[in-house]
Amino acid sequence: MNNACQTPKDDDIRPAAITEALDPMRAPRGRMAMRWLPRGQTAFWLIGAFIVALMVAAPIVAVAWIALFPTENIWPHLASTMLPRYLKNTGILMFGVGVGVTLIGVSSAWVVTMCRLPAKRFFEWAMLLPMAVPAYIVAYVYTDLLEYAGPVQGVLRDIFGWQSAADYWFPDIRTKGGAIIVLSLTLYPYVYMLARAAFLSQSICAIEAARILGRSAWSSFATVALPLARPAIVVGVVIALMETLNDFGTIDFFAVHTLTAGIFNVWLGMGNAGGAAQIALTMLAVVIALMVIERYSRRRQRFHDTTSRFQELPGYDLAPLAKIGALAVCILPIALGFMIPSLVLIYYSIGYFDQSWTADFFEFAGNSLLVSGLATLVAVGCAIFMAYALRLFPQPLLKVCVRLSSVGYAVPGAVLAIGVLIPFARFDNALDAVMRETFGISTGLLLSGTVFALVFAYAVRFMAVSYGSIEAALGKVRPSMDDAARTLGESPWGTLKRIHFPMVRGGILAASVLVFVDGMKELPATLILRPFNFDTLATHVYQFAKDEMIEQAALGALTIVLVGVIPVVMLSRAISKSRPGHSGQS
Numbered sequence: 001m002n003n004a005c006q007t008p009k010d011d012d013i014r015p016a017a018i019t020e021a022l023d024p025m026r027a028p029r030g031r032m033a034m035r036w037l038p039r040g041q042t043a044f045w046l047i048g049a050f051i052v053a054l055m056v057a058a059p060i061v062a063v064a065w066i067a068l069f070p071t072e073n074i075w076p077h078l079a080s081t082m083l084p085r086y087l088k089n090t091g092i093l094m095f096g097v098g099v100g101v102t103l104i105g106v107s108s109a110w111v112v113t114m115c116r117l118p119a120k121r122f123f124e125w126a127m128l129l130p131m132a133v134p135a136y137i138v139a140y141v142y143t144d145l146l147e148y149a150g151p152v153q154g155v156l157r158d159i160f161g162w163q164s165a166a167d168y169w170f171p172d173i174r175t176k177g178g179a180i181i182v183l184s185l186t187l188y189p190y191v192y193m194l195a196r197a198a199f200l201s202q203s204i205c206a207i208e209a210a211r212i213l214g215r216s217a218w219s220s221f222a223t224v225a226l227p228l229a230r231p232a233i234v235v236g237v238v239i240a241l242m243e244t245l246n247d248f249g250t251i252d253f254f255a256v257h258t259l260t261a262g263i264f265n266v267w268l269g270m271g272n273a274g275g276a277a278q279i280a281l282t283m284l285a286v287v288i289a290l291m292v293i294e295r296y297s298r299r300r301q302r303f304h305d306t307t308s309r310f311q312e313l314p315g316y317d318l319a320p321l322a323k324i325g326a327l328a329v330c331i332l333p334i335a336l337g338f339m340i341p342s343l344v345l346i347y348y349s350i351g352y353f354d355q356s357w358t359a360d361f362f363e364f365a366g367n368s369l370l371v372s373g374l375a376t377l378v379a380v381g382c383a384i385f386m387a388y389a390l391r392l393f394p395q396p397l398l399k400v401c402v403r404l405s406s407v408g409y410a411v412p413g414a415v416l417a418i419g420v421l422i423p424f425a426r427f428d429n430a431l432d433a434v435m436r437e438t439f440g441i442s443t444g445l446l447l448s449g450t451v452f453a454l455v456f457a458y459a460v461r462f463m464a465v466s467y468g469s470i471e472a473a474l475g476k477v478r479p480s481m482d483d484a485a486r487t488l489g490e491s492p493w494g495t496l497k498r499i500h501f502p503m504v505r506g507g508i509l510a511a512s513v514l515v516f517v518d519g520m521k522e523l524p525a526t527l528i529l530r531p532f533n534f535d536t537l538a539t540h541v542y543q544f545a546k547d548e549m550i551e552q553a554a555l556g557a558l559t560i561v562l563v564g565v566i567p568v569v570m571l572s573r574a575i576s577k578s579r580p581g582h583s584g585q586s
Contacts, residue, residue: 053404058423059411061419063277066273066274067274072274074278078279083262090286093176093180096184097187104185105191106229108127110195111329126338130188131189132338132561132565132567133341133564134249136248137560139249140553142182144344175254175256191240238291238293242287248413248523248524249545252546263276263283277418280415345557348551349554352552368520371455379465384508386402387467387471388492388500409461411461412524414525428444457525462514469511476503482499485498510567520564523538
């Protein structure tokens with residue numbers, strides 16, 4: 001019978017709303033959730049999610065506005081004088097760090113994952129340890145060790161009988177090359193952990209097929225494993241480059257004039273907030289370019305496993321000389337990026353304990369705990385709210401808002417500080433003027449120059465970290481759990497509290513630890529936004545190291561490092577368990 005003559009089915013003629021009412025399971029999940037909620041609760045979750053997303057995105061919008069409409073436009077002066085140098089130095093630094101983290105991260109990930117080595121299980125997690133040490137602390141330590149008055153050059157002079165610096169040549173650590181080495185040693189774990197996770201998730205069948213066809217181990221890596229892991233490697237490199245843009249302590253100590261240093265120079269040195277915002281907008285353009293490059297590089301890359309059968313990775317036996325080289329690939333980054341700085345900090349902490357273990361130290365530690373703890377509560381709480389709202393209403397507009405709220409991590413801390421401080425200061429000044437004129441009282445600083453501004457900036461910057469962990473955890477909860485709770489008459493809040501919270505506790509804990517540790521290490525935003533006479537451990541270490549007094553700051557630096565080790569252990573365990581068919585052995 002001709003299709004045109006067929007009697008239309010009910011589904012073909014009745015409106016979609018009637019179809020969904022008769023058969024709710026055929027409705028889009030977002031509409032089902034909206035019908036599940038009373039009208040007031042629908043508005044609460046939707047409007048609340050939009051408000052959180054807009055608040056998180058507001059500092060970035062503020063930076064763009066201030067840069068495009070400054071009170072005093074010095075852009076022509078910046079573009080013709082300082083900006084080219086800032087861009088050149090930033091480009092050199094990012095290129096060098098990109099090459100460094102790729103070489104160290106990919107090679108160590110492959111060796112640890114695919115080769116049989118002594119103490120392999122130790123290297124699996126120890127390769128992540130340099131992530132626990134902020135780059136500026138490594139910079140302070142190596143400057144103290146390698147400068148003319150330091151122990152390394154002192155020993156060399158004693159051994160060879162040199163009397164002055166004119167008698168020999170020694171590389172200067174406080175250069176762009178030194179900054180590249182320091183940043184590469186502390187940022188390569190981003191590439192290592194993503195590359196290793198990619199290698200672990202690959203099916204051994206593809207590699208074995210390459211070996212059967214006559215490929216060597218190196219050729220199999222270059223032609224099979226590396227292309228399969230390329231998307232993950234690119235993401236790791238981009239994250240490392242974003243962290244390079246965010247760094248201030250290292251480049252300031254090494255006197256490398258990058259865009260980040262330019263923000264501090266123009267704002268604090270020249271007193272021009274508009275010019276600082278214009279440099280910040282340039283940094284945002286660089287960040288966006290990095291994200292576009294990352295997406296563009298993978299636009300046509302589609303790699304899929306052809307089998308669901310996974311087996312233990314066999315591991316390659318290496319020749320003696322190759323094994324020595326493989327061990328060096330693993331040992332050197334750990335020694336240079338973590339062991340040596342940690343040992344130096346321990347030595348100084350013990351030697352100068354009486355000078356460091358003071359009431360000021362407890363005050364700085366308390367300030368760090370306060371700000372990082374509050375930021376953790378805000379960031380994790382907002383992330384839970386937005387992730388659950390998106391689960392209830394997977395609408396395109398809400399998805400866009402959630403994505404916007406997650407870009408804060410890509411924005412350097414100095415840029416974010418401008419977007420927070422200037423609008424807050426203008427609001428405080430306007431409110432103070434109104435209150436003086438109307439009631440004759442001064443409100444002072446309510447937002448800017450307070451702990452509130454600092455906590456807000458931390459929460460915005462680290463929202464993506466918390467949201468990613470919580471979204472991944474919620475994604476593992478089957479939608480049927482929500483449907484069952486709805487059938488039993490449970491409210492959305494009750495479902496979140498009684499069903500989802502117990503199931504995603506691990507994700508919430510991971511998000512909390514990551515945000516807390518990142519807050520403890522954050523330096524650029526803290527330097528700009530902290531209240532007067534308010535120091536954290538990070539600013540305390542920065543101030544003493546800047547005055548060439550790293551010994552007195554060693555205890556504070558060591559505390560930051562010890563706190564940073566916690567997420568390293570968590571990440572290592574998660575990566576080891578990421579391979580399909582994992583048996584529980586690391």
